Amino acid sequence: MRELILVIFLIASSLSLLGNEKTDSLQNVLNQKIEDSTRVKVYKELLYYFSTSEPSQAIFYGHQGLELARKINDDYSEIQLLNNLGIAYYGLGVYEKTLEYFLLVLELEKELNNPQSLSRAMNNVGIIYEEIDRLDKSAYYYEESIKIKKSYNDSLGISNTMSNLGLLYMKRDIPEKAIDYFRQCYKIDKQLNHEVGIYNSLHNIGIYHKDFGDKDSAIYYLEKALLAVPKGENHYDKTYIIKSLAESYLIDKDYSNAQSYFNKAIQSAQEVEALDVLKDSYKGLSKIYEHNKQFEKSLSAYKKYKSLNDSIFNQDFNNEVAQLEKNFEIQSKEKEIQLLTNEAEITNLQLIRRKNSNYFLTALGLLLAVLAFISYNRYQIKNKSHKMLQQKNDEINLQRSELKENRDEIEAQRDSILEQKHALEEASSEIMKSIWYAQHIQRAILPDLKEIKSVFHEFFMLYIPKSIVSGDFYWFTRKKDKIFFAFADCTGHGIPGAFMTVMANDLLNSIIIQQDENDCAKIIKLLDEAVLNSLQYKENSSSDGLDIALLCFDIKKHKLTFSGASMDIIVYQNSEWKNFRGERFSIGGFTEAELKQPKNISLDLKEDTQVYMYSDGYVDQFGGTKDKKFMRKRLRSLLDEIKLLPLSQQKLKLEKAVLDWKGDQEQTDDITFAGIRF
Secondary structure: OOOOOOOOOOOOOOOOOOOHHHHHHHHHHHHOOHHHHHHHHHHHHHHHHHHHHOOHHHHHHHHHHHHHHHHOOOOHHHHHHHHHHHHHHHOOOHHHHHHHHHHHHHHHHHHOOOHHHHHHHHHHHHHHHHHHHOHHHHHHHHHHHHHHHHHOHHHHHHHHHHHHHHHHHOOOHHHHHHHHHHHHHHHHHHOOOOOHHHHHHHHHHHHHHHHOOOHHHHHHHHHHHHHHHOOOHHHHHHHHHHHHHHHHHOOOHHHHHHHHHHHHHHHHHHHHHOOOHHHHHHHHHHHHHHOOOOOOHHHHHHHHHHHHHHHHHHHHHHHHHHHHHHHHHHHHHHHHHHHHHHHHHHHHHHHHHHHHHHHHHHHHHHHHHHHHHHHHHHHHHHHHHHHHHHHHHHHHHHHHHHHHHHHHHHHHHHHHHHHHHHHHHHHHHHHHHHHHHHHHHHHHOOOHHHHHHHOOEEEEEEEEEOOOOOEEEEEEEEEEEEEEEEEEOOOOOOOOHHHHHHHHHHHHHHHHHHOOOOOOOHHHHHHHHHHHHHHHHHHHOOEEEEEEEEEEEEEEHHHHHHEEEOEEEEEEOOOEEEEEOEEHHHHHHHHOHHHHOOOOOOEEEOOOOOEEEOHHHHHHHHEEOOEEEEOHHHHHHHHHHOOOOOOOHHHHHHHHHHHHHEEEOOOOOOOOOOOOOO
């Protein structure tokens, strides 16, 4: 369950639940001679029943029913089947297929002009776009769904979709829109006396204030949310609210209340098996024990956090493997469906040929009868006609033979093209599934932005991969009074770049956490040696590597230390801009080892100091009226214009500037930009 409670309404058809006996009887019905409309109903029932227990079987029946529903022009059944097929794929995590079917539902609902069904279809499409991180598309469909719901006064539906929108804008780091939607949800839920909606809205408002530093408001709304949960009900939701309260007290440095609520969250989470709450609660307790100098307890709590974190990651990995196995079953069923369809087409062609043969024989019989009659009356004419007929028959047979050869050649070419097309589609589908899974892994290793925001006065991260996965990454950890933040641009983008990010992430964990190295320049040097060793440069002459900026913030001394490799940082302090350059070599690459001498640059931190880091993808983006690069000069000018704005607004300005510049052009590279205000 997500920390901000997302209200999802994937609207399935209201079909009855079936027992095993009923299922067997329905499958037997399919073997009997029944009306097509009845057969479609049976397919719908079987699709619904098998959708959770045997999804591959469900999808098989769904496709059979869909083909028949289209044949008999049953629009209502076609919508139900498309919708439930989409839901079956959603349960398997095959979101591209889900989106395909939900968009087909949307088009049919537009034609039928049923506002209730259309608004639900809009909401479903919005949910799937959010799942695949197309957040702009998701927001559009959510807003369209709300407009339609307003036309028929569906207050509860409006509240649910507004909740989705609020959470979406939190993801997009547009807090002013997020809180506006959360407040509207709360107002509607209060008017409807909708208990679940009331405490969910209060929870969302509390989380908003927690994430953006208003600790008093966060505690106020989260305590109200906790009181709004009916006693003995919604225990799972209550667990998350308790954990959120504990985190808010921790941010407020009220360690006593924080410890009390974390212990309550652990007890509640153990009862409902909320592993993510357990994980976060033990992490919070570890920080409290460390502050209280109870180091043994801190280490024990941290070990429990790490064990749960690894367990959740392994569980996610195993789930992904299971989904891939299910997807393979589904593909097998789809091939079976295609085979049955081809056999039906062949049978149909054979029937047509038999009919044509019968027509030909009948016509030939009539022709012979006429000829016999004429021959009886006029022998000479018959002789002449016979010769002419023989000549015509020879011509027809010759043409028929040529047509048959042409037809056979065309059919062979068609079959070959279809086989190639099917193979390409199958290969493309497998590749896409692997890339989506790679995205899940990459997301799992990136640090939690909420945790980063909790240690800085203000922080933003603009992250726009060129492909589904990215070659840019960021890394974060806190070690007692020191905070380390790394920002890196790996060679390439997409899958090659993503592999480098995983390797670099592991190496940073090893050097900074396991080897306990704190000197930035030495960390850069050790990272370079580790990359060279991992990629075996001397043997392979590889050019793979990364550019990196590494920052260390000493909380007690209020001091910033920077060391970089082919990456700079921009600092705004005392109304002046400063550019701190990293050394001119990349981690890895061909530069001789003795020339790779990273250095530390130190800076005393003062109030309102701002630090910016960005990858080349931002300034190298082609666009504008003359199709040129964005360039650093234009970026520096933009930063000077927006320097006094809150960082959340700066992020929006930077994102809009580069996307407007890009226009319809292809994205050049991964775009990543980070900003910190002290």
